[in-house]
Amino acid sequence: MHQFVNLTLIGITTGAVYAAVAMGLVLIWRATRTVNFAQGAMATFSTYVAVTLIDRNVSYWLALLAAIVTGLIIGTLTERLLMRPIANTNPLNPVIIAIGMLIVLEAVSGMIWGAKYREFPSNFSVTGIKVGTSRIALSAFDIYVMVAVLVLMVALLILFRWTSLGLKMRAAAFSPEIARLLGVRVGRMLTLGWALAVGMASVAGVLAAPNVLLYPNNMDGVNVFAFTAAILGGLDSPVGALVGGLGMGFVVSYVGGYLGSSLETIGGLIVLLIVLSFRPQGIFAASAARRV
Template identity: 60%
Template sequence: MVEFVNLTLSGITSGMVYAAVALALVLIWRATRIVNFAQGGMLMLTTFLAWSVIDRGGSYWVALAVALIAGLALGAIVERIVIRPVENKPPLNAVIVTLGLLVVLQAVAGMIWGGQPRSYPPAFTIQGFKLGETGLLLSPFDLFVIGAVAVVMVALILLFRRTDLGLKLRASAFAPEVARLLGVRVGRMLTLGWALAAVVGSLAGVLIAPSVFVGPNQFDAVLVFGFTAAVIGGLDSPVGAVVGGLVLGCALSYVTGYISSDIVTLGALAALITVLMVRPNGLFATSAGRRV
């Protein structure tokens, strides 16, 4: 029983990490209808900047602020310079561009910081709590990760459902011509969507870094699992991203604990196929007849 509880707690923590990446993917999908495969490279770059701040004696919180600000600027720059020329082209063009951008960002990071993974300190202790004499795989830093992702999820829900800005972002993504006729600055909304998604991705990178270290290719697996979580939950839903992350995290934790860590990737594939067989569009997918 203790093993099951610990595997579940571990799955929840890792699932929230995947959910953080999934939320960034969901945000950019809802705001621009593009799947950003460069998200892993973008959050890697901003996490490296945060690591540089800490390496030079800065505090964790200053480094986090630097990562978020850098993410905001990077997202806007990428949309304006890289994505804007292909936004009205066939969807495959944007996919290829984001994959190419991922390779470029990883190469740039390797040239600046080298290929050696660097350790990243957590905000709080990673020593697990104790329940009597039983140690739990849940630490203060894990609670911080869970709380931070939950806050981001709630903020995104409120943004898209309760604010005029969220409505403009969705209108710009789904019906840009109509949005322009209604006075919406579609270009600015698309830039803002990428910038906000990059901020969420930067937060995810800082939260993940203590577990996977910081390196040019260290976030690749997390991006894959984050994308899987987003698909499981439904690419349109912030709640789905978090639920998808939790489903995937727990599934992988159980596979690792009860079977073998060598088949974790197969466990992710099995979880994805199982969910899509029941709900082809994801657990929280909206109906096809959508109102903007």
């Protein structure tokens, strides 16, 4: 029972990070129907920026802010300089560009910061909280991760549901031509979508780093599960990203805890196979149509 509680807690924490990364993928998919395979490398780059600042005695919070800003800039530049020129070409082109960016960014991170593992300091204690006489697998840092992801999700929900900007972004994503006829600057909305997505992923990178350590391709493993989570959720549903992320967190945690950590990836893939056999469009997708 003790182990089950601990694995559940670990599942929620890792799931929260998967959900945040999945949310980044969903944001870009909704806006441009592109899967951003480079997202992990972008998040790692931002995390390196944050750790460089922390090394120079900048506070954790300012470093986190710097990571977010780095993410916003990377997202903006990617959309403006790389994705926009190929917007109306073969839909495979953005995928190839994204994979290219993944390789280049990971290499650049290695060139600047060295291809070695390093620790990422956390702003809260990572030791489990004491309940009675035993410690459970829930630290102050874990609680911070959950709260941070929750706050981001609620902020995005408010943006998309209740603000004019969010309505314009959704209109631009669903129907660019009609949006233009109504005065929406679709190009700007796409740039903003990319910026927000990579900003979100950068937060996820900083949140994941204390647990997965920091190295140029440290988000690859996280991304595999986050991508699976996004697909489970239906790729265009923010709620799906959250539920899919948490679901993957539980699967990975239980499989790793009860069957051995070498089976985590297979466990995730089996769940993906099962869900997609019954609901090919994902759990929360509004429509079954899928282009890529």
